[in-house]
Amino acid sequence: MSIFTRGFSGRGRENNPALPPGQYLTEDFPVLSAGPTPNIHLDSWQFTITTETGVVHKWSWDELMALPSEDIHTDIHCVTRWSKLGTTWRGVSLDTLFEGVETDYNYVMEHSYGGYTTNAPYEDLRDGKAWIAHTFEGKPLDPEHGGPARLLVPHLYFWKSAKWITGLTMMKNDDPGFWEQNGYHIYGDPWKEQRYW
């Protein structure tokens, strides 16, 4: 059921087909995170992929930067209702990082510096759908926005694009991460408005 709110007319009609339901356009780049911004040094930075056999694939910052990076032009949608259209990132495709990884598991837990986690299906991170992003609009990614590197999975709500990414762990089941245990949706499709459970 929907009701009218007396006297409310709203500002602009954002009749923009690029905007998922319930989102509004912003020119800023707001911040969503649950705790302080961690202070991460590039010389100790590392990114790992851990599989069910306990094998750990590991990259240092220099090793990551030695891999081919791609330009990514994409819209991003935050669960707190802002969307930003036409953003430009640079990052390493997860397809590249998963090349030598053998796994039969279908789910992934994303781990961040600072301890936060969020879950995603493996297939959502493959086939050109996800990157380790290190550059935003031509500049090194700000710590506030997840730098030195964050996951970028733009087809899901932006909390799935874990800031300060440090590792992925393969999971047998779709176990909820930190955000999902705190009320956010297990999958988070902005076009279906999967904000909260």
Next chain:
Amino acid sequence: MVDAPRPGSWTVGTVSSTHPETPSGRSIWIDVPGWPGNIAGQHVDVRLTAPDGYQASRSYSLASSGPEPRLQLAVDKLPDGEVSPYLVDEIQPGDMLELRGPLGGWFVWKEEQTAPVQLVAGGSGVVPLVAMIRAHAASGSTAAMQLLYSVRSPEDRFFADELGALDNVTYAYTRSGPTDAVIGRLTKERLEAAVLPVGASVFVCGPTGFVEAVASWLVDLGHDAGLIKTERFGGA
């Protein structure tokens, strides 16, 4: 106390009363039949619908907590905002709006949390922290709890009378204030002097820039990042 209920779908609330808090902000009480109760610190999504079906939604923290189906919001007006000017200037008792919640199970204080608590508010970021102060008082908890409230001027304080009656509130005025007060933006040094020592559980809430600054100073001062919880209201 109530457990975190599942937020579910939109539900209709009716404004029962409003009360000016500051020159640019006011409290709104909303009756929500069937409200499942909420924990201090949680928020709701508010959705407004124009006659042509256009909808806008924003998040607002709850100053109220517990089982009562009468919610208190307190909203500060952003001059060029879409939703906050309507809530501050237009809405009247009897008007209906839609809500969804309670939302957020992380930025909450529960009476079983026995660690000392430092609250740090910037502007309207005081709203969920007032819910914690009220819940703490109602529970009879013996855990220490104190508030550092950064706000433009004395007139801009939300809940001025209620907080003024407490002795565990420190103000940091950024634009104007009593002649004997330090005026100006909070600094790391002023923060250090005003907050509980390392080991306290800290809740920081307000505009994004304020929260970023305070949280990183706290970490610099030796506070464990795992004990700092933040809620960012948006903006720069």
